[in-house]
Amino acid sequence: MKAPLSWIKEYVSLPEDLGVEEITDRLTALGLKLEAIETSGAGIDGPLVVGQVLTAEKEPQKNGKTINWCSVDVGDANGTGEPQGIVCGAHNFVPGDKVVVILPGGVLPGNFQISARKTYGHMSAGMICSARELGLGEEADGIIVLPPDAPAPGTDAREVLGLGEEVIEFEINPDRAYALSMRGIARDAALGFDVPFHDPAQRDVPLANADGYPVRIEDESGCDYFVARTVTGFDPTAPTPEFIKKRLEQVGVRSISLGVDITNYVMFELGHPIHAYDRAKLTGPIVVRRAHEGEKLTTLDDTVRELDPEDLVVCDDTGPIGLGGVMGGASTEISETTTDVLVEVAHWDPRSMFRTGRRHKLTSEAGKRNERGVDPLLPPIAADRVVELLVEYGGGVAEPGVTEVGPGASPETRKPLTTITIPTSLPARIIGIDLGDDTVVKCLELIGAQVEVEGDTLTATVPTYRTDLNDPYDLVEEVARIVGYDQVPSVLPRRATGRGLTRAQQLRRRIGRTLAGAGLVEVVDFPFVGEADFDRLGLPADDVLRHTVKLANPLSSEEPGYTTTLLPGLLKVAARNVSRGQDGVALFETATVAFPVDQAAPIYGVDRRPTEEELEKLLAAIPRQPLHLAVVLAGERTRGGWWGSAETASWADAIDVVRRLGTELGVAVEVASASRAPWHPGRCAVVSVDGVEFGHAGELHPNVCKAFGLPARSAAVEIDLDFLISKVPATAAGPVFSTMPVAKEDVALIVSSDVTVAAVEAALREGAGPLLETVRLFDVYEGDQVGEGNKSLAFALRFRAPDRTLTAEETAAARDAAVARAAELTGAVQR
Structure with missing residues (x-):
């Protein structure tokens, strides 16, 4: 909305010394946001005067154009008092007309310099101006012809044309329709500077009668x-x-x-x-x-x-x-x-x-x-x-x-005026300023409301021009903008005692730091999935993951369901990075998935709080939404160079991610062989805690790698993070560092080829007792020395006491107990 300042001032008595910047600052504070201030005639410099055409001789040119060779009276503005000779190509004037002339030395908008120059066989000293040339409009077919009562030739034309007047452009919010008029803007200006307002709508009008048009x-x-x-x-x-x-x-x-x-x-x-x-x-x-x-x-x-x-x-x-x-x-x-x-x-x-x-x-x-x-x-x-x-x-x-x-x-049939009743203290409580009742009443009266106070409440009858005022907080906003938002104090809320991150939030942050420390990068993807994604994962038709929550208004018709697994999105992100030239990627994402309950949610009204029984039905219809963690490892795990060849990420790295999380959280993660799409049969592990499975890790099936455009033998993990967090001991406080020396023992055990490393490792942990700090497999041997159908597993055992240096006897006893338990549970024989 553009508003000429002179038009606004017709209805409001603003102080003469008030600058346009001060006016716009106050109006912006009142909700009429300033967009721009335009000044008519900006860019015009030098002698711009009223001229009177004395003669205009038409002269056809060889190019088919006809020009006017004019003699123009410009008074004493040219320093001689003699008529000025000017060539003009317009034809909408006749001798005797008063026009606008810019003389040599003047400048028009766009830094167009005016000088005396020879053109069409004449020395033209100046220009007779059109509205477009002065930047006053788009009309350029003819020059500006002033009314006959315009000032005498030689008079400065700026005042005649109204040049130099400020035009303010406001951004008007939809709820302030009244400001789409000079009446509304002037009313706010009067309100902002507490000066008289002359309402142009205050006029006597004739009464309706039967003689009007039907x-x-x-x-x-x-x-x-x-x-x-x-x-x-x-x-x-x-x-x-x-x-x-x-x-x-x-x-x-x-x-x-x-x-x-x-x-x-x-x-x-x-x-x-x-x-x-x-x-x-x-x-x-x-x-x-x-x-x-x-x-x-x-x-x-x-x-x-x-x-x-x-x-x-x-x-x-x-x-x-x-x-x-x-x-x-x-x-x-x-x-x-x-x-x-x-x-x-x-x-x-x-x-x-x-x-x-x-x-x-x-x-x-x-x-x-x-x-x-x-x-x-x-x-x-x-x-x-x-x-x-x-x-x-x-x-x-x-x-x-x-x-x-x-x-x-008719007053009898028209819609009654809106009335709003509020406690007189409401604006002060909401705004946070100590306001007296008189101030609240005055602010509402300034916007044209009729206010009646009775005890601790007031009733405001809203003026008809403010169709946006409908509830108590609309009145609070009016008081706030008039008093000034800049008067509202900046007060930081006090932190409530005992508040902060919940234990689950702290654990999720610890998990994120652990994964980042392992070299993984977190990504966030859209949680939407389609049947094509499940097909690429190689999921059977009856797989539970294919049963999704359908979206009423999906972003894409190809992905109409809320995902039940994070792998499709994460695999796409990994493939996109590989296709952009990344030799290796290690990504993780934590997000919720949704499993439908196949029960429609009842729809209740909003006029009351649902009963406990109704709430149970609503909650029963909400899909189960556990927090999952997914990891994708593809391509190079370490870079190659003069020091050696690059190492490629494998199924072991995927399983190690889960093990590392278990170690960080103090949870004993068990690993066993499994078969589950989209992982490669024989290279997939199921991870569990206390015998309860909560995810899988391993190498992806070759067909899955091909379908998603990933390097061969890429690995992935997906686990139920909510379950893992629920198993974290209440005393878990992160890694514990001891100043006591470590005692090292290595053992080599011969077991049957079908015995898993995880089973042997679990037995060693159980037998060694609390002094065992870590156990790590560092060698596997299969050959004549251990016999056909057997393998040798070499483990590095590290023992440490939190309060003392272990003796050789203590370390040997713990080692022997570990080996004995492995022999009992897995049939292991020490080499």
């Missing part, structure tokens, strides 16, 4: 107030006054004709849209109704529109002649032959206006205001203002007939 409203829910006034004997050739034309240009509207310009002018002045009809083109009474199926309307933009039964239309006997509140019809628009003008000002339902505008993809200044809500009492005032200007500048006569129809036309 109007009938058939849909009062869409239009509750319709005012019609008529002006006869209007001169369609009458020019638009310069002040109206200039102000319309300043707010960004092109001047069309006097009749149209006046309706636009009053709309920007008061904020209420107006439409004018050529009364001679109307047939029969005006009717406001909903459109009929199949009806069409050609609007003022020459577009034929197929009307919807929900559209509000203005009709006469010929059918629709306007799209109510949005845009008029071309069949009844005023033109260069219009002598009788019918002025329409109506109050429309904002929702209908919004839907009609979006339905027809039609944006107009009228629709912008009507869809946000306008003052329902303005129609007779806006109509009278338009009639006044049409009579004054168009030479017309106002007919005595005044039409006012609809519920809004």
